[in-house]
Amino acid sequence: MTNAGITVSWGMKPQDWFAIAEIVERAGVPAMVAFARATIRTTREPVRFATFFLRTGWKGLPPAARAVPSQPAAGPAPHCGHPDCDPVTRTRETEDDRGIRSLTRCPACNPNAQRGHAA
Ligand SMILES: [Zn+2]
Structure with missing residues (x-):
């Protein structure tokens, strides 16, 4: 995450850690980072806590096998x-x-x- 230029606080409750670990298993870190970057781009206020991403969409990320959405206008190659x-x-x-x-x-x-x- 920090390598991707995202610096947030990872302080959170134990159940949130379990939730994130489950999402990492299911969706994979690249999908989470991509979501976090897109979220940062669209929010006006700086994102300070990783739990922000957890609340706003990580839980809804699809499994890794389907993690790359079809992007008809984005070009021939998938991300x-x-x-x-x-x-x-x-x-x-x-x-x-x-x-x-x-x-x-x-x-x-x-x-x-x-x-x-x-x-
Ligand atoms: Zn690329």
Whole structure:
């Protein structure tokens, strides 16, 4: 989660931990991260607690086998599910050895991904 740029408090009640563990088993972490990123993008207030995601949708995530929804307008390839890969733009935020962050097209699922230089 933190690797995906999401920093939230994981303080929660034991039953919430059990619920999250069950969702991790069922839906998988990539689906949870993708949901969390989409949620952060649409909320006005900063998300401080992981339980926010639990309440707003993690419980409704489908099983991993069906975790990739059909996205007719999003391009030919389904989202790869990589936690660093933005499901909308299909770009990954990477950090080079000088600590400089940059967006690169996801080599796994970006329809415009090419070798060589980006446009
Ligand atoms: Zn991708």
